[in-house]
Amino acid sequence: MQPAPALRGFRFLGWGPRATGSYSGWATRSDLYGRCGRCTGLVSLWPDQIEQCSCGALFKDLGRFGHLDGDQSIAIYSKDGPTP
Ligand SMILES: [Zn+2]
Numbered sequence: 001m002q003p004a005p006a007l008r009g010f011r012f013l014g015w016g017p018r019a020t021g022s023y024s025g026w027a028t029r030s031d032l033y034g035r036c037g038r039c040t041g042l043v044s045l046w047p048d049q050i051e052q053c054s055c056g057a058l059f060k061d062l063g064r065f066g067h068l069d070g071d072q073s074i075a076i077y078s079k080d081g082p083t084p
Pocket of ligand 1: 036037038039040041053054055056057058
């Protein structure tokens with residue numbers, strides 16, 4: 001697996017659904033983002049709208065989230081809160 005890409009303003013959590021803290025499938029949290037390994041586009045895990053990254057490999061529709069290269073290719077990030 002490629003090294004975790006650093007991303008300003010975000011914290012890297014891991015790869016795939018497990019990194020979201022859910023034991024089955026994806027956690028739906030508005031502060032979590034998946035990052036496409038092809039175009040490095042970010043897509044929020046919050047299922048409020050149909051969305052995809054700029055190359056289209058990472059996609060989200062209502063209730064589904066995935067990547068053409070497989071779930072484990074998705075890098076998961078949380079938005080960094082203000083540092084105390
Ligand atoms: Zn992409």
